[in-house]
Amino acid sequence: MRAQPSSPCLVQVHTNLPPGIDAPTTAYLHLSISMFRACQTGKRRVGSCRKPPDELSVRVRWWGEPTTGECAVFNPRLAHKVGHKQLTATRARYRITVPLERFTAYLKDMRALYFDVLDDAFARAIGRARLDRIDRLTANHPLDTLLTVINDVGEKIGDLTVALSIEPVAVFSIFSFDGRAAVGLASARANKENLGDENAPDSRIAESAANAVRGDSPNKPNGTTDRLPLVNSREECGAAVSKVSAFGL
Structure with a gap:
């Protein structure tokens, strides 16, 4: 299933939740990745810290989505480019197609949601963020948090501002x-x-x-x-x- 966004701030999604279940909509999951803030380069870390990317994207693949297929790609605002024109796509809405108690069980089995951060200029991954205990997310308990982005050698390269909420269907x-x-x-x-x-x-x-x-x-x-x-x-x-x-x- 492919959903076409009608707003430049919306992200195209390629799955229902849980993936592979095509049934009537019971709720919507809203996911927002609004900001990437690169870590400050200290005097002692000049040799190990790289310049923050000028173009950055974040890929989100839910548990059960095909690993070789398309997934949602977000373009958050870059804190180090505030004041410059930026093309952003920060919000996505997924259809939930199971009762909410079953969706909570799916989140509990998933345990964590991963956010892969890419430098678009070089088309390569530069880090990953992880949202643990995602089953805390319910219709009455949205999540709004700051996630640490770690590179492949375990160094922090920045933070992602992430928010999730569930909108039940009447x-x-x-x-x-x-x-x-x-x-x-x-x-x-x-x-x-x-x-x-x-x-x-x-x-x-x-x-x-x-x-x-x-x-x-x-x-x-x-x-x-x-x-x-x-x-x-x-x-x-x-x-x-x-x-x-x-x-x-």
């Missing part, structure tokens, strides 16, 4: 008295930022269902409604569900 259902789902759908807004029109049909279905429950029909004159009555029995519930079905759901 779900509403109508159930009959015998427990069978009469109507069940995810009423998420369309992911217009970096998922294009992929979720637009789901959005139209959600809007149609919501209108049906409110009694708002596109075929009704303005000011008239056909609201569902309160149901007090199994038979009345069945009649209410039939009325929802009449709207084409």
Whole structure:
């Protein structure tokens, strides 16, 4: 799955989360890599510290993404180039396609998320940052942290400013008295930022269902409604569900 960004600040993603599971969206994971700050070159470290790169990217590959395939590439702002024009791509949004408790289990199994830092001018990796205990991330507990970037000989070359959060999708259902789902759908807004029109049909279905429950029909004159009555029995519930079905759901 490839998502096309519509904003220069958005990063193109190539997977759902967890990777390989194509199912309805239950939530969105927002990942931001906003800044890279190179370490200061001390007088005693002039010989070992290199000049900070003028062009830098950060690659993020989630556990389960193909190692030979494409992955998300971020272009954070460079602290040592503040005041200069910079082309940035700092934010990505991933579709979560499993219940959130299962997603937490996936994060626990993953243990850590890695950020590979590349010098774009020379097309080579210059360091890596690591976010440990990523299962701390929940819908009620976003992560906002500063990660140390280490080079291949264990020296610190800088810091990455990273933030992650989970945005649950609102779900509403109508159930009959015998427990069978009469109507069940995810009423998420369309992911217009970096998922294009992929979720637009789901959005139209959600809007149609919501209108049906409110009694708002596109075929009704303005000011008239056909609201569902309160149901007090199994038979009345069945009649209410039939009325929802009449709207084409």
